[in-house]
Amino acid sequence: MSAALVLAASAPVPAAASPAAPDCAGLAGVRIPASVMSLPTSGGVVTAASVVPGGYCRVDADLHPVDPAAPAIKLRVALPLAWNHKALMFGGGGYNGTIPDVTANVPFGPADRPAPLARGYATFASDSGHQQNPASPPSLDGSFGVNDEALVNFAAGDALKKTRDASLFLIRRAYAATPTEVFFAGGSTGGREALVVAQRWPSAFDGVISAYPAWNNMAEILDLGYLAQVLSRPGAFPDPAKQTLLYNSVIKACDGLDGVTDGIVSNPGRCRFDPRVLRCPGGTDTGPACLSDPQIGAVTAVSAPFRWPYRIAGGETEYPGFPFLSGADMRTPFLGFGTTAPADPMPVTSGYGMQYWDQWVKYFLTRDPGHRALDVDPRRPGKWLARISALSSIEDRNNADLRPFARAGGKLILMHGAADELVSPYSTSDYYERVRSVAGPRVTESFLRYYVVPGANHANFGTPAFAASWDSLTALERWVEGGRAPAGQVVTDLAHPRTRPLCTYPEWPRYRGGDPDSAASFFCAR
Template sequence: MKTRRFAGPVTALLLAAALPLAAPAAATAAPECAGLAGLTIPASVVSLPTTGGRVTSAAVVPAGYCQVDADLFPVDPAAPAIKLRVALPENWNRKAMMFGGGGFNGTIPDLTANVPFGPADQPVPLARGYAVFASDSGHQQNPASPPSLDGSFGVNDEAVKNFAAGDALKKTRDASLFLIRHAYGRSPAETFFAGGSTGGREALVVAQRWPTAFDGVISAYPAWNNLAEILDLGYLTQVLSQPGAFPGPDKQTLLYNSVINACDGLDGLRDKVVSNPDSCHFDPRTLRCPGGADAGPTCLSDAQIGAVTAMSSPFRWPYRIASGETQYPGFPFLSGADMRTPFLGFGTTAPANPMPVTSGYGMQYWDQWVKYFLTRDPRQNSLEIDPRQPGKWLDRISALSTIEDRNNADLRPFARAGGKLILLHGAADELVSPRSTNDYYERVRAVAGPRATESFLRYYVVPGANHANFGTPAFTASWDSLSALERWVDRGQAPSNPVVTDTSHQRTRPLCEYPAWPRYRTGDPNAAASFAC
């Protein structure tokens, strides 16, 4: 299907380090664009079952590249089509990049965007000459729904497998490469994948399920154990919906500031960033209102302390599910998370029935999942389903876990094929727990062994960074992971002493391999050179 490039000895790596990064081949001529309109995509070019597809439009857009839109048709006539898009640059570098989605997907990602936590001072993949492609993962969002929060496609089994199991990823990849071959007269020399959140899970899915399909993968804040997290979100939805339990925005700010005041400086510098969350042992009971009753924005009631503690604690369910997962590790609200982005965490209003759009993202996600994936009844009150005691829904939960928990930690086939994986997570993520990614990384090391894991995987936790640089994070992460991945794939030169930039505060930090974290030593507090991992 493709060739993998050099992975030579240490001496060759040292020589390669002195060479400039180059494309694998000279840029090509402009793609054939108009001739792609109406092109049939044979079912035979897609390795998973479809009934073929067709290009619906192909034209040069004002930005100067050829945009190709196509539909891939389902096997089940009741299932939605997969809508995909390919951006074909005039000066192609003979590489391709697939983008992952977010939330429940349902829209095609912006092909002119950057990779997750990407560099602000470098061109995006399309501007670098990549042919970029993506899809809506096999369903179309209702425009009236909040972005990425329409789960109504969950009533169809093929649509669920396309989205949750990742079938649409391979279908999109195969069809897009077919279109790229038609446009340029040749296949890409290298193909990469980048995604965050749901897209981060999708990045791990392609490495797990199709180890030869992508040369390099960037997975950021991946929701890999999707079913496990959903059960925790359901439990937290119930906790926060109880009378008096929801901490409003003022109390969320109080909690955030209190955590920072207690834990900032444990890494050697007071800079509003908690670099080592494991060292932060803030006790929310220090904010208790007199007598435990709600006395306003300067304290937390007993019910609110219970809710905050529940969100930051592991959630374990007392039954078995087929994926083998037993818990979700909780969210790092007590380790420096930014309470100024409440939509991703608590929200601004308590969960209720019907679910308010001002409740937390995770609570709305749970509500959609219950209505369309679990019960397949849009009238179902999601607050009535208890993840601790699901009753008649246990079998359905267990069955969905085999589709939604993408927890295969054996990445050795991907490594043997020459694949390289960069894994990233913000330490203050409010929506996908970095503790969960820590868990997956440790599982991979346990299966492959530490030395073998080091040969194909790097995992970095970014202090102060939240979910997708949403809102006003304490640290707005920016790192050129794509160039690092190219050097690793092209030359066998693994990332070495990378530096991440905080674009909001004009400062840099060393990007430390997990479980290391940056500690301030001496010198300019805004310079990475003043820190050590």
């Protein structure tokens, strides 16, 4: 397979010759030569290696930077005692800064199937080249952005290839064999990283699972900055009760458009909800049963495309906005609007995206921790325009030409929840259409499947309307190893005893009659 590249440190050994268990003790203190990585580092070293409860060898290592002032990349490899001769890398989330759980499942993974490590995969991941301040909210520490090497490791994805190369070196060292396939799986920032590896290193991974990917990171950041300003205006922030009112009103208006009333809007493209139907008398806030004019303006801004009147080097011109269903569901307030309005300093009770914007302004844009994020206007950035443009060429990983990945035999499964609060599903649909436009329908069909899951939110956070669960890894294995493309797939709701057909975009599940909790009662409509 294309990912089973021979590393310079050792000669290939047939997979059949690998031992039943890894040489865990022999990895302690091992030096990782800079020459085994295709991007510049100062080499690395294994800092710990031991067999842990759960029956696998855990290996921790540091990859040293070129810039002495930059932090190391901290990585972890989990080596199963009974290896299946495959490897899988996990992506991160938010600003990263911690090593993802290498024993975990893939995004939207199945509850009734073992996680990759338990299936025999050697799994690995890294913190992407910086360590989060423990005092910061999880994945919301952007302070590493003041260092150029750390910023590029994270934002451009350089740490991904360094981690992959070093981890495969350790896997080969442990088993005296090369993996037959190497896969990547990630969601959100990790979904973006999944697209980065397919774009930048088309032969490095044989199969990729990208869920709710924040691929156009700069474009979304500019939209989040604009929304932070809108929601911070006097009287504009809809409190939790009003958010619940909005969500329930959208469900009531659009739930039945798929033929059944089940709390899920399966065809959001037909949902034409006008928040003005909730207007308070006279447009003045009179309580939780209505929205004031400023609040209607705010929720409309959230759902509308945000366009900026200037050019940036990354080439993006807008962010498509969010479905009305996305930040209004008070079962997941942290990811959407939050429970309090954005302000300076930014409250931890504001939405995740507002806090993300705050960190970006302080450490990526101005590199001034004291700078007030709400003082930067994404519509009129003034002296910050040149810096925004430069960062866009690093952060927006928007190369839609995946034909090299397809030619290398790579397969890509792309997924998004239709009610995502943090990364717009419209954005992922836009990327899919770009890929299809560049590669053509036939080539795209040969290597890419894209699914939008109705009712699913961001990473099954909180209590979504539909907690998506699907064995995408088995589907990817069959596609990569046997050429059997996914077909007739079914997605399970972990929060309710029900299933739905997993429809390829732009199709959606329409009720045909029968048990509304059974996928057999639906068909994929276009």
